[in-house]
Amino acid sequence: QVQLVESGGGLVQPGGSLRLSCAASGFTLEDYNIGWFRQAPGKEREGVSCISSDIVSTYYADSVKGRFTISRDNAKNTVYLQMNSLKPEDTAVYYCAAVPGPTMMFPLFVYEYNYWGQGTQVTVSS
DSSP, X not given: OOEEEEEOOEEEOTTOOEEEEEEEESSOGGGEXXXXXXXXXXXXXXXEEEEOTTSSOEEEOTTTTTTEEEEEEGGGTEEEEEEOSOOGGGOEEEEEEEEEOSOOSSXXXXXXXXXXXXXXXXXXXX
């Protein structure tokens, strides 16, 4: 059974950092492109970042460039999203998603991806 499980969310003050993890089971993560998405209350789900299966390509939304870093450890079947300099507008439920790689037509597009995790809440507030 294909499963993605996010962890690492929580409450953090503005300017703080969090590292999200996306652990895969039931399939070999290294064959898949992995994306991170987020959805704030009342808003559509939006792409944040993604990394290709061959680790050649990474993509970031303009709103997170320079603050977020995506990485993967295929030996641990896990992808990470390091989030620094967090802002209140980063508050959302964060999801990871997978699609067979390495080619990506629209890397930050929700409908590009086949498999989704359940999400982890990130709240940035003082």
